[in-house]
Amino acid sequence: MALKRMDNMGIVVEDLDAAIDFFLELGFAIEGRAMIEGEWAGRVTGLGDQQVEIAMMCTPDGHSRLELSHFLAPAIVADHSKDPVNALGYLRVMFTVDDIDETLERLSNRGAQLVGEVVQYQDTYRLCYIRGPEGLLIGLAQELG
Structure with a gap:
């Protein structure tokens, strides 16, 4: 199986x-x-x-x-929306996007806030974390080259 x-x-x-x-x-x-x-x-x-x-x-x-x-x-029993990225458990989801800057601009109109900064990893990716609705931690990745 x-x-x-x-x-x-x-x-x-x-x-x-x-x-x-x-x-x-x-x-x-x-x-x-x-x-x-x-x-x-x-x-x-x-x-x-x-x-x-x-x-x-x-x-x-x-x-x-x-x-x-x-x-x-039943009612919600816990709130992990302010936990940092190194907290135990399922914490974030990451999505690959075509253009990280354009995506950040659109999502900021929906309340998204950049957690740190947009960084480049070698010549492979541009990456960042944002807080979306209700503090959801979301990663964005843009493939380069």
């Missing part, structure tokens, strides 16, 4: 509409939006009786997805 693919990465947000708008601006497409609730869902997550609204977002190449989740019940 072999691993087939990574299906999606989940991100919990307070403001689902703002997160959707941000990832649309980055270049994602929305595949769907739904309310996930009921006994079956709670059995999967271990949260019991849950109610969560999700939006499934897809990258332009169709290979990667983000599942944005807004929990109505």
